Amino acid sequence: MDTWKEFEANELTHSAAHHLLAIHDVGLEYGGWARVSDIARALNITRGSVSINLRALKKRGWVETDAHRLVKLTASGLQIVRTVMAKRVVLETFFTDVLGVPRSQAAIDSCKIEHLISHSTGERLALFLRFLASGDAANAARASRFRRFHAKCPKSGTCEVCKGQCLVDEMKRAI
Amino acid sequence: MDTWKEFEANELTHSAAHHLLAIHDVGLEYGGWARVSDIARALNITRGSVSINLRALKKRGWVETDAHRLVKLTASGLQIVRTVMAKRVVLETFFTDVLGVPRSQAAIDSCKIEHLISHSTGERLALFLRFLASGDAANAARASRFRRFHAKCPKSGTCEVCKGQCLVDEMKRAI
DNA sequence: ATCATATGTTTTATATGTCAAACACAAGGA
């Protein structure tokens, strides 16, 4: 009940996640320090927006500023960045290397959901990728075999996933 | 560049998707017709919020109202509902039956991302599930074998996914 | 030292999505 409200209850918004990622990115060449304008340029939004958004990130304890108004990730901010980056890598790897989704589309999908999937699901997905890539030669061949798997949906109730109504087809329409 | 803005550019918001799902759900017993209060009750938000939100859905051509202010999905609205439901089933099945994520967590994760993943990724994931469930006995055993796979991360650069920095561990921390 | 440019903040505005409260109208019950 009210599962759908979990979306808004998320502590880390998409916007916040990308501000933190941008700070990390910009700061790489400056010992972790980033300027508001560079963050704004990285995100392609205005300095004003960044200035306002940083207030919330400071209040959350994810970023700090020094006397010269330079911005830096705190330990917890950096940990969020690491977790989000890990989830992104795992999702992109799964989408491209296992499912065979085009890299550009995989990047968009990963970016949309990287901050939303739970640690538990992210961890299991990472383990699954490791499983597929593990020493067992049969495992290694599996993903590539799927990439050649293109059976048409039987639409006959024999498909164990669809159970009568073809979910593959259903996926193609709408909007 | 600006991949991260795709999130906001999404035509179907989380809120809109769940309004459509609620209308579909409530309407099941009334030939597709739903009342504002029943939609509000189903979503656990106020009638006022639903009333306002329906304006946007009408403008999008996803719902219609009759003279008695009863609400109904249009053909395109119904198609969106079908697509979202298909994506949810596929995601939940993957999370629980393949990855072994607890059902309650899988439900939350699926709900958060069901409206965000592309048709292309959804379709490939459905095909992947069909592949795993397909006649080949080796395939059938695969997923269940993963559920027993619990190797510790070597943290030695030998893991083909992690490549030195353990993504599995990284997934556990933050916030 | 001065002046132009760059930078960061603030203000005003917009859009979405929510609540609470007031309002109007309808349907029934007494």
Next chain:
DNA sequence: TCCTTGTGTTTGACATATAAAACATATGAT
């Protein structure tokens, strides 16, 4: 008929996230 209750809408408020523009303060070139 009157009155209560239920229903749908509107209004005012708030939170987030954005832009644009005005503003104050740096920074740097000459």
